[in-house]
Amino acid sequence: MFRQHRSAADQCNRIAAVGDLLNVPVPASELVKQLRARSESVERAVAGLTPVSTFFQLSGQPLYTAGKSSFVTNLIERAGGRSVTADVKEAWPRLSDEAALASRPEAVIMVSAGAMGGTANTNVAAALKNSPAVRNDRVYVIDGDLLTRPGPRLVDGLEQIAHVLHPEAFK
Secondary structure, eight states: OOSOOOSHHHHHHHHHHHHHHTTOHHHHHHHHHHHHHHHHHHHHHHTTSOOEEEEEESEETTEEOOOTTOHHHHHHHHTTEEETTTTOSSSSOBOOHHHHHHHOOSEEEEEOGGGGTOOTTSSOOGGGTTSHHHHTTOEEEEOHHHHSSOSTTHHHHHHHHHHHHOGGGGO
């Protein structure tokens, strides 16, 4: 039950299981139903849109991001993005400046500075300063509590990512 959860669907399954364990399956089932409906609404809104190449910056110095097995990578994809680090095996890899520079993302998503108990993530990483994302003013800060703590809040994070990557889908 406490393995790495790679998607919002995993979180919904976990909520249902906890509801069963606590003998409150109906409220848990209702919550899961609401979360799935919101997730599906986002996915419908961005379906058919060109995915935005996205770099998720967990921290800037050292540069940590989300890899293939991270639930954040799953959120980015479901929100109409394409994570530029989706092929990196680790869930939370430390990335070299060279690899970040070569990724050339169209958008950078960072978590709010206090989300992980620090203030190291207030600026885009130096390696990304000349990226298309920075040049086109597509650097976004999202509440880190929505993206770094798996649970029902992941759907809030999914919605926020989709709104910044594809604002045209939500007008």
